[in-house]
Amino acid sequence: MVDSNKEFDDLERELRESLAPRAAPLGFANKVMARVELRDKSAFSLWRWFTSAALVTAVLLAMVLGGRWQQQRRQRIAGERARDQVILALRITGSTLQAVQQKVQQSAKESQP
Amino acid sequence: MKKQIIAALLALAMLPGAAAFAQTTQPPFPVTLEKQLAARASNYTEVTLDRKMLEFASHFMDKEDDAEGKRIISKLNGIYVRTYQFDKPDQYSADDLAAIRRQFETSDWTSLVKQRSKNAGDDSDIYIKLAGSETQGIFLLNAEPKQLNFIFISGPIDPEDISQLVGHFGIPSMKVTKDSESKGSK
Numbered sequence: 259m260v261d262s263n264k265e266f267d268d269l270e271r272e273l274r275e276s277l278a279p280r281a282a283p284l285g286f287a288n289k290v291m292a293r294v295e296l297r298d299k300s301a302f303s304l305w306r307w308f309t310s311a312a313l314v315t316a317v318l319l320a321m322v323l324g325g326r327w328q329q330q331r332r333q334r335i336a337g338e339r340a341r342d343q344v345i346l347a348l349r350i351t352g353s354t355l356q357a358v359q360q361k362v363q364q365s366a367k368e369s370q371p
Numbered sequence: 372m373k374k375q376i377i378a379a380l381l382a383l384a385m386l387p388g389a390a391a392f393a394q395t396t397q398p399p400f401p402v403t404l405e406k407q408l409a410a411r412a413s414n415y416t417e418v419t420l421d422r423k424m425l426e427f428a429s430h431f432m433d434k435e436d437d438a439e440g441k442r443i444i445s446k447l448n449g450i451y452v453r454t455y456q457f458d459k460p461d462q463y464s465a466d467d468l469a470a471i472r473r474q475f476e477t478s479d480w481t482s483l484v485k486q487r488s489k490n491a492g493d494d495s496d497i498y499i500k501l502a503g504s505e506t507q508g509i510f511l512l513n514a515e516p517k518q519l520n521f522i523f524i525s526g527p528i529d530p531e532d533i534s535q536l537v538g539h540f541g542i543p544s545m546k547v548t549k550d551s552e553s554k555g556s557k
Contacts, residue, residue, distance in 0.1 A: 340428035352536030
């Protein structure tokens with residue numbers, strides 16, 4: 259009986275000691291706050307890196323697509339101009355041939371008795 | 372002696388290249404006097420379309436009306452058009468025309484039409500270049516008192532195709548239109 263009381267007392271004392279309020283070590287709060295800030299900072303810089311990369315990619319893509327569009331536009335204009343030149347050349351050729359044919363026909367008519 | 376042999380060998384080695392160079396540097400449009408005539412003209416049109424330009428243009432000839440033209444130019448090496456309009460007659464001489472004709476009076480070319488007039492003011496010529504039974508080029512010269520037209524078509528072409536141009540591209544089938552094509556101006 260005496261032994262069991264003693265054990266109980268020991269347990270109680272140990273519990274009291276364990277659960278007794280203790281003062282935080284010096285600088286504990288500052289250390290915790292510093293770690294929290296560091297974690298926030300790294301998360302922020304990662305986010306910033308992603309945003310910058312996305313922005314740079316978007317700008318590069320816009321430049322490439324814009325350049326290609328501009329090149330295609332220029333090529334189309336040049337092509338349409340070349341087509342117009344072909345049509346003009348064929349038109350002049352046709353009308354010149356027609357003029358020559360008429361002259362020949364006229365000459366043939368005049369030379370007939 | 373050794374140097375001379377090396378020089379001779381080098382010259383021999385360069386012969387095919389020189390021949391190819393001479394072929395490629397041959398003026399595509401053999402008509403001279405272009406600058407002089409342009410200087411005297413009040414309006415002139417010069418259209419120069421070599422094979423590359425014709426190929427490039429054909430990619431953009433996708434309209435229904437372009438089909439005939441696209442077919443005609445598909446095999447050509449070039450189309451060269453020169454039209455000169457003058458304010459007054461006598462801005463070119465018979466000698467000018469003779470100098471131009473001389474360039475087609477070679478064994479390669481055959482005169483198909485030869486129309487002569489007093490003072491060369493109404494002359495016409497059609498020359499064709501034959502290779503076997505195939506026409507490899509056509510040269511048209513049409514002189515009016517106040518207008519000169521030269522057309523040089525290089526490459527395989529059926530003369531019938533040119534005749535068929537009449538009725539296409541705004542060329543009326545019967546009526547001859549003069550002085551209506553020139554777009555360039557001085």
